[in-house]
Amino acid sequence: MLTLPGIFIDGVWQHGTQVLTVTNPSTEQRLAQVAGGDGEAVARAAQAAQAAFAQWSRTTGAQRAEHLRAIARGVEARRERLIELQSSNNGKPLAESAIDVDDVIATFDYYAGLAQALDAQQDQALALPSEDFVARVRREPCGVVGLIVPWNFPMVTTAWKLAPALAAGCCAVLKPSEVTPLAELELAHIIAQSGLPAGVFNLVCGTGLAVGAPLASDSRIAKVSFTGSNAVGVQVMQRAAETVKGVSLELGGKSSLLVLESADLQRAIELACGGGFFNAGQMCSATSRVLVADALYDAFVDGVLARVAAIRVGDPFAGETDMGPLVNQAQYLRVMGAIERGVQAGASVLCGGRRVERPCGYFIEPTVFADVPLDSALWREEIFGPVLCVKRVGSEAEAVALANDSEFGLVASVVTTDGQAAQRVADQLQAGLVWVNAPQVIFPQAAWGGYKQSSLGRELGPWGLSAFQEVKHVVTAV
Numbered sequence: 001m002l003t004l005p006g007i008f009i010d011g012v013w014q015h016g017t018q019v020l021t022v023t024n025p026s027t028e029q030r031l032a033q034v035a036g037g038d039g040e041a042v043a044r045a046a047q048a049a050q051a052a053f054a055q056w057s058r059t060t061g062a063q064r065a066e067h068l069r070a071i072a073r074g075v076e077a078r079r080e081r082l083i084e085l086q087s088s089n090n091g092k093p094l095a096e097s098a099i100d101v102d103d104v105i106a107t108f109d110y111y112a113g114l115a116q117a118l119d120a121q122q123d124q125a126l127a128l129p130s131e132d133f134v135a136r137v138r139r140e141p142c143g144v145v146g147l148i149v150p151w152n153f154p155m156v157t158t159a160w161k162l163a164p165a166l167a168a169g170c171c172a173v174l175k176p177s178e179v180t181p182l183a184e185l186e187l188a189h190i191i192a193q194s195g196l197p198a199g200v201f202n203l204v205c206g207t208g209l210a211v212g213a214p215l216a217s218d219s220r221i222a223k224v225s226f227t228g229s230n231a232v233g234v235q236v237m238q239r240a241a242e243t244v245k246g247v248s249l250e251l252g253g254k255s256s257l258l259v260l261e262s263a264d265l266q267r268a269i270e271l272a273c274g275g276g277f278f279n280a281g282q283m284c285s286a287t288s289r290v291l292v293a294d295a296l297y298d299a300f301v302d303g304v305l306a307r308v309a310a311i312r313v314g315d316p317f318a319g320e321t322d323m324g325p326l327v328n329q330a331q332y333l334r335v336m337g338a339i340e341r342g343v344q345a346g347a348s349v350l351c352g353g354r355r356v357e358r359p360c361g362y363f364i365e366p367t368v369f370a371d372v373p374l375d376s377a378l379w380r381e382e383i384f385g386p387v388l389c390v391k392r393v394g395s396e397a398e399a400v401a402l403a404n405d406s407e408f409g410l411v412a413s414v415v416t417t418d419g420q421a422a423q424r425v426a427d428q429l430q431a432g433l434v435w436v437n438a439p440q441v442i443f444p445q446a447a448w449g450g451y452k453q454s455s456l457g458r459e460l461g462p463w464g465l466s467a468f469q470e471v472k473h474v475v476t477a478v
């Protein structure tokens, strides 16, 4: 079997000693082996990044913009290959993988623009209440950054961190998920060939304990940007605390879709299925709680069941497929366990809940629950699979209260034809992003991140850039 080098340090590809086996979740076949690293490789990567920082941090924003655009063009040129790798390693249907790759291109192009704009913003005067002093403001890169990403949107979560980090003038050490390194490795090859100076971008594949943990601890790393589960996010934060590192966290969610009495029923049905079953529900932003106004509830449930029956689950490479498998056996077992516990807690399965009858692959039927107890794990915890819980609500106020009754607060969706109700409800929801009558569109210009235990900080937009910057004031006596 092909063994790929899983370490890229100071411009050189290397084989490490920790071998990861990468599988295709549709076929359960091994795809490749990746020779990743450990703490020793992390230390070398951090050192190379630190050495490169001396020059890279002094480049102009315009120079860095050129590099970011070169990466975007490289991704564009390898678009088909990246889509194929994403679908074979992650199991996403081709159309969903294409959305990911296009998002990566858009993100690098967007941060090229912000990098370019930085030069004119540098050294701006700060108004002081004294004529005896003048002050100027500089935005400088925070240093070498560690980027740790999950398996559900490989490349996308990487781009959301790496593009702003490079734009700010930081050097980076990236740790992809051990489950889905293949598209990330291809992206790394594109970056390596884009002309970026050696040491600015480094990569170490490996498990969380072998690579992620030392990355969070290394004293040369100024900041860790992490996307993943809450349990690991807390560990990363604890390790980072030892050297007072900056930390950005993008963690879990338990988000709601609110179908108000004034909703367009067909649109509500489409948006509910999209919010629950895109990426086989393996989304931190899945709107897995669907709160439906009493007057629409029965028709809505009938409509959702009819729509779900039409969802084609199967081979990600078949053009007609709507939903692929879960990413691996561990995730399959986790989701089946959550479904089973939901049934034991008294929830009713309206459809799905079983493995899809196929010779192989980690496929689960799109599943809809009703009568879900509000204190059950099914209602309160992130399931990260194709599972929707629908609930009848008696008023708009009840819907808002139920949506906000969560330790998470990542996103929310509102479906209504009443503009005033849309604004009223959106303003009350404790979520970082609210979609009104819209699918889960994400623009690099708009912030990503949530309230409460979903996030610490924001990605994308100018907020994503400032996450990798320090602010310096120079105050001079005149």
Ligand code: NAD
Residues within 6 Å of the ligand: 148, 149, 150, 151, 152, 153, 157, 175, 176, 177, 178, 206, 207, 208, 209, 211, 212, 213, 216, 227, 228, 229, 230, 232, 233, 235, 236, 250, 251, 252, 253, 283, 284, 382, 384, 410, 454, 455
């Ligand atoms: P995970 O927390 O298991 O792993 C995430 C990354 O952390 C992986 O690269 C993993 O190897 C690494 N890691 C594991 N243990 C570590 C440790 N002790 N120290 C440092 N790094 C370690 O998450 P996952 O299963 O890969 O992804 C699913 C989770 O990610 C879900 O909870 C989901 O909600 C979350 N997620 C959040 C967002 C967001 O934007 N809020 C986006 C995507 C995924």
